[in-house]
Amino acid sequence: MTEIVTHEELARAEEGSARHTQTGPTGPALDPEAAKDAALLANSPTRYFNRELSWLAFNERVLAEASNETYPLLERLRFLSISGSNIDEFLMVRVAGLAGQVRRKIEETSIDGLTPSQALAATHEKVLELEQIQQDTWATLKNELGKADIHIVGEEELDAEREQWLRDYFVTDIMPVITPQAIDPAHPFPFVANQGIGVLFSLTREADDAPVMEMVLIPAPLPRFVRVPGEEAAWISIEDMICRNAERLFPGFRVNGYGVFRILRDSDLEIEEDAEDLVRYFRSAIQRRRRGLVIVLQLQGKFDPAAEDMLRNQLGLDQALIMKTEGLIGFSGLSAICDEDRPELKFEPYSPRYPERILEHDGDIFAAIREKDIIIQHPYESFEVVIDFLRQAARDPDVVAIKQTLYRAGKQSAIISALIAAAEQGKSVTAVVEIKARFDEEQNLLWAGQLERAGVQVIYGFIDWKTHAKISMVVRRETEGYRTYCHFGTGNYHPITARIYTDLSYFTAEPAAGRDAGKLFNFITGYVEPEATELLSISPMSLRANLYNLIDVEIANARAGKPAAIWAKMNSLTDPDLIDRLYAASQAGVDIDLVIRGICCLRPGIEGLSENIAVKSVIGRFLEHVRVWAFANGADLPSRQAKVFMTSADGMSRNLDRRVEIMIPMRNDTVHDQVLDQVMLANLLDTEQSWLVAEDGSSQRVGETENPFNLHRYFMTNPSLSGRGASLASGRKVPKLSLRRGNI
The missing domain is CATH 3.30.1840.10 (Polyphosphate kinase middle domain)
Structure with a gap:
């Protein structure tokens, strides 16, 4: 039995079920009158899901994995533990914020039209429902244990x-x-x-x-x-x-x-x-x-x-x-x-592979990058290569400078040790330490102190904005002159989470990327706002506008009768203006497939508004964390003609307007195809770990299909993205993914 008590009396929640294959709706029902008229609906707040309820729907999907009998027993228990940790953080931050607004008598509505008191009541009720599901799940697992x-x-x-x-x-x-x-x-x-x-x-x-x-x-x-x-x-x-x-x-x-x-x-x-x-x-x-x-x-x-x-x-x-x-x-x-x-009650142990390309260069990461850009995907490929990139820079006498952003680095960070070693070797080392990273503030202050004592120039970034971009920049003296090597990531420089989060690491020595990275660091350290960049889109200055321009090209192509499509993968989509832009693209005939793990305030599949938008969420052994945008650019996806971008930003107002983020194009043909034809396509084709989001915000497992596909298993059992040459030469075939039109 569970009781809920607040300042005002709330309704009791219905008892939940421990075995869930479908989640409930995440917001108020569509306005019946608005739903009849697309133009009216396009201006109604009911075109959005409630952010808090959408997040709870995501955690309900996480909790459902604790009842997934295809998983080993202790892994099911781990999902129950994760759901508890997730809900705790949600309550301590998001619900606490709503309660504070109610105490201050703030009546401003959220994008879905709810006042803080209405949102708080609905959120409390949903939390209560999930707590009951947790108790039922625990009773079942305890018995099975x-x-x-x-x-x-x-x-x-x-x-x-x-x-x-x-x-x-x-x-x-x-x-x-x-x-x-x-x-x-x-x-x-x-x-x-x-x-x-x-x-x-x-x-x-x-x-x-x-x-x-x-x-x-x-x-x-x-x-x-x-x-x-x-x-x-x-x-x-x-x-x-x-x-x-x-x-x-x-x-x-x-x-x-x-x-x-x-x-x-x-x-x-x-x-x-x-x-x-x-x-x-x-x-x-x-x-x-x-x-x-x-x-x-x-x-x-x-x-x-x-x-x-x-x-x-x-x-x-x-x-x-x-x-x-x-x-x-x-x-x-x-x-x-x-x-x-x-x-026997856990997932079979998995050891990430070290990128073949670098092994082919006897471990010389700079030589491998000079030959061709490299994209690697964690955790299938080892995060150790990122650490080795900095370790090699620290001991290389030709490296003169290292610049590094640090958002979350963990408690035992080899990244910090490499930066300290580089500074002790007399190199110019600059570290942008983000002390506003929630729940890592104390640890980051500790790292900042250690770095400063070693001679690293520590910068704390902006007061108003968090520096969320993941960039490492190494300047090396070579025969032809100075060359800049860059690492861009979708995830944090955190060796522990890199073993369970799926992320992309992109290494390049392209001069334009190096020049843009230098401008970004100058912006953070000296407030020198770049007048223009060659490759990078940077928030809060240009990322939103450039993203809109790419969407508008797809709208124009659709209206001109050309193939028009958008594939995107991110953790959250909550920004109302970005959502409205995607609605406009759908109305113009652009096919849009979104893979969004967590919060999604966009309502898919509504006639006249979003009937060309499909949303899915992938929940499995690894936490999906990759952020990618792909635009058809006048040809059917996937194709070499498509424009593909990797980004550190989610589709949230904070990422686009109040954080320092980057988005970078995948211009190298090999890297382009690896991200589009492998990473994105595998996510879209996955059936065994995918949930489809309905227009009311509920989620339904994809369920059994004629051709089941598990994207995590695919990447765990096939040669790595980077430097497949040695694997292919040995006769090992990499199964080629193909798109079955209409099945996404």
Whole structure:
């Protein structure tokens, strides 16, 4: 049973199902009158899906993978954990933002016509529905884990040896860390950290029968789940461990009852335009975020009514969501159990390939790039080549300068080490460290300090805009003069996520690319806005306009009776002007196929508005993160005539107007064909991991087809995109993808 409570009473959500093959609608129904008239609909806010509800629809697709019986059991559990982590972040940022607007009595509507209070109510209801699906899914997985000899221990007794281990572990590893605190007028209510879990105990002191309420907050360093030693796996949550040892924790008291709770706080950071010192401001803002307003209170078990009232009063729950459940709280913690050493219950291990082209040049990355541009696709091809690019630059005596953007680099970054090594070798090294990268602000400040101490020139970019472009630039002294080698990416310089996110890395020594990259760095470091670029489109200056021009060419071609089509792949599409441009293209007869993993505010398949637009979402073993645009340019896609672009930007207003992003054309014939005929086509042809988005925002699995195709399996089992020569010479055939018209 789940309960929702806000400042205003909301309707109860319908109970969800753990086994989902279709998601629900993501926004208000189409205006019936507008739907009859395309011209009227084109000016109605109902032509857009609600952003928050569309994101929740994406996470519902992620959650559905936890019920996908074609996946190994522990991988299904991992999807449940991921869905929990996703929803936590969504609540801490997006829902917290809506709640803040309601508190400030803001009535401005979103692009879909909802006021903040309406959007908050609808979002709370959908979150509640997903929470119930999570609980149902967990109950199913817990049962299946037990059948596989992985047991989740609650209050039930174990054998004597394991019970003794639990008691000893509690005494030696938990009791010294936790601090019980009485809740009464003499003891102030303790601060509960963001994502903090606590247990409230209702006790009676045996000496005088006086009622006592005690709180135990679980410190973050303690593991969320503990594995009990033994050949047959048994895991217990830290809160259950504390509850079952309550009598040891409170000698001289009778335990009448207990309840577990968890809170989420507003974790978004607002940037003040007049901040005098951005680094100092962010250090202060990070501290403030830890004390943000409570936006979610989760209650587990049968709470004492007085304890529940006390929590509500002390936490200040204005516009907060309160959920009660008999099941688990904090699904993200299940990731620990996914590490159980049971390889038969996990995906078969996969080792990324090192690009053949570079191996053919004995590991000399610069020589390989000089010969021809290189495109590689992570995680099928190793991210190590990106690190080696910088390592080679660091030790090469002919390299004079390195310039690098850093958005998210991870906690153990070989990229940082390479930049430090280069600076210590006396090279000119510039690092643009984006300290506004959400939830990585603290780590990036740490990296910035280490880089500065090594002699790297650290730039923090713009106050108003995040630097989201992924560029590495190496200037090398050669016989013919200075040559600039560039790496452009769709993903972050993060070795860990590069093993699970699909991204493109593009290496080129084309002089025009080097000149444009230099202009971009000068823009970031010195505010020198480039008057013109040769290859790069840069937001917030030219990317939007250039994208519109490309769409307009397709519209003109369609009206002239020429082939006209657009293929695009991105993570999110929310910008209303870009969506309207795509609607206009559809109305002109342009065929548009979009692969959008996450948020999509565009309604596809509506007669008179978007009947020529199809939207699909790919959810599978790897997180789809590639961003590509392809335009037919007067010929049927795919063809050599098409214009193909790789970009760091999603189709969101923030990416086009408030971030530094890049888009670069794939002009080399080989690279062009690899991105268009392989990466994009494989995404469009995929059937086994694809969901089709309907005009009401619901999603439907593609399901069984006559010719099933799994894009992840295709790239895992075939030679890499780059330097296929050696693979082909050995007789290894690469299956050629072909488009079956009408089947996308």
